[in-house]
Amino acid sequence: MSDPILLGLSGSLRAGSGNRKLLREAARLFGPCSFQEAGLNLPLYDGDLEDSQGIPDAVQQLADQINAADAVIISTPEYNKGPSGVLKNALDWVSRTDGKPWLNKPVAVMSAAAGRAGGERAQMVLRGFMVPFRPCILPGPEMHLAGVGNAFDKTGRLQSEQHVRTLTELMQALRAEIGG
Secondary structure, eight states: OOOOEEEEEESOOOTTOHHHHHHHHHHHHHOSOEEEEOOOOOOOOOHHHHHHHOSOHHHHHHHHHHHHOSEEEEEEOOBTTBOOHHHHHHHHHHTTSSSOTTTTOEEEEEEEOSSTTTTHHHHHHHHHHHGGGOOEEOOOSOEEEOSGGGSBOTTSOBOOHHHHHHHHHHHHHHHHHTTO
């Protein structure tokens, strides 16, 4: 059997963001898989643009990646008590594509933020945003990475054993969800 396809979505566009690092750590702890990070640098959703030009190629590519993945991991920063606009925009665009790429898709949600709650509110709001798409969102363990600026070593690995244990448990639950 081939390795499962694991897709990562970061709510931060920054190449070196803590959320991208958290996705990469999650993929490492998930174990053998074909991991890819989706690009969320999409145009703002605009119904007039959709009417005149259709679904942008980058949006369709994202929907196809979600559909092809065996499981998806999403990591969001917390901006003003919620997920990033980048992530919400991507969800809105994908909802306009044909088919239902999120339907029954195993999804693990996590967050990384500078604040002491580690993006807990953003993660809660994100879970609510996902409800209409009907994925299989894992209930936990919840991974809220606080103080993200000091959470990783020079190689991009989490420094806290507690965080490694939590993320490992979450990835084991995700792997079990896909029967791996």
